[in-house]
Amino acid sequence: MKKETRILLAEDDKNLGNILKAYLEAKGYPTVLCPNGKIAFETFKRDKFDFCVLDIMMPEMDGFTVAEKIRKIDKDIPILFLTAKGMQEDRIHGFEVGADDYLTKPFSMEELLLRIKAIMRRSESNEKTNTKSVFNFGKYTFEYNRQVLIFNGKENKLTSKESELLKLLCENMNNVLDRTVALNKIWFDDSYFNARSMDVYVTKLRKYLKEDPNVELINVHGVGFKLVVTK
């Protein structure tokens, strides 16, 4: 069972605020909209939230001040600032009060959602800190968090499953990646169909990786797969 993520949204622009609130709630995030910083902080104290989205320029109390006060109560809650474009200093000041991310107006709602998701992921499992995000092997460069595989300066978009699998293989480069381990980490369940699904992804990765003969994705029967890089 996963717990709900409740969002505190502070935004004085009624129009934008309502749109964001509607969008976030449609995506499954109960959202409370506050028209200024002061009310936002009062609301924060009264209710329980899991995430804060704060506009910086607001009447009564600006976003930074709200963030500082919130930080004194909860020093772990993720805070994302909404900032007008072209305000570098905002960014710097924001880091000092412990911002987790920034979004410069104008932005798409989808982008906001992605950031929120990313931050939640990050903050709820500190196990993910193990992830190195750039791997160089053979003639390839793999950027895990952009999900691209680069060969000869040519970018190839990867899907998330492809990326997850390739990342695990890279982390175990020249060593066997155990089937079961991979299945549990990526599919959270070691079952027949997931195993077959993984085999499909192995085939896909092999197609991407066949440009460089020094890179091989070989099978170790009954055990798993190994990304072999020679030279």
Added chain:
Amino acid sequence: MKKETRILLAEDDKNLGNILKAYLEAKGYPTVLCPNGKIAFETFKRDKFDFCVLDIMMPEMDGFTVAEKIRKIDKDIPILFLTAKGMQEDRIHGFEVGADDYLTKPFSMEELLLRIKAIMRRSESNEKTNTKSVFNFGKYTFEYNRQVLIFNGKENKLTSKESELLKLLCENMNNVLDRTVALNKIWFDDSYFNARSMDVYVTKLRKYLKEDPNVELINVHGVGFKLVVTK
């Protein structure tokens, strides 16, 4: 006793640079801030560092160039790039110098710290992975990692079990490989059927190895097998 991680930080934005330096030092990482690439490289040559954080766009010398020069001196030191958002081609060409990670501005300091920790953890654990895996005997070359047996430049793919067995035989070249030892290492169980299975693999290996008369796989009755290489 754990050794200190000293960070070389190259960032031309004084404001940002100082904040990062202050933050990193507060977190226990002595940091030297350099205002441009040229000074960064000079500093690197003079001092001893364990980690590099390089802004890409800097006066005098950009981050990529610094990284290249640093790589010539130390090819293992972790390098993390700071990049302004929306510079695609810089990314593409940048990671071929062997970067370990990158962060797109704006980023949170927490995130930077997490990445640094992750990379350090990784490079510590990743220093002991190399097992010798290429065996030359007679006219054969056996690459265990790739599971191939090469004769006359012709590659012959081996199965996992064939490779495991041949590896043990190679490691005991001209010495007897004990049946029981091999069975326990490869099949994890010394039983009748596994023993018979192993005999089947001995037959297979003999077929592969019959091209060179100086290589023989002989049986030592009741004890095991021996890979005999004359000359």
Added chain:
DNA sequence: AATAACTGTTAAGAAAAGTTAAACCCTGTG
């Protein structure tokens, strides 16, 4: 020489993996 344990070899059968394509399932869009 007879017997029993051990080894050599080949083939059949079962399990795992390779591959391709269709089905399914979201999510964004009109």
Added chain:
DNA sequence: CACAGGGTTTAACTTTTCTTAACAGTTATT
């Protein structure tokens, strides 16, 4: 709300790998 497109899973079929069986030949032992 239907539709399209992309990503993922399921299905179907093929090939490879490993084990087991069957039978033949060897070696040690009495």
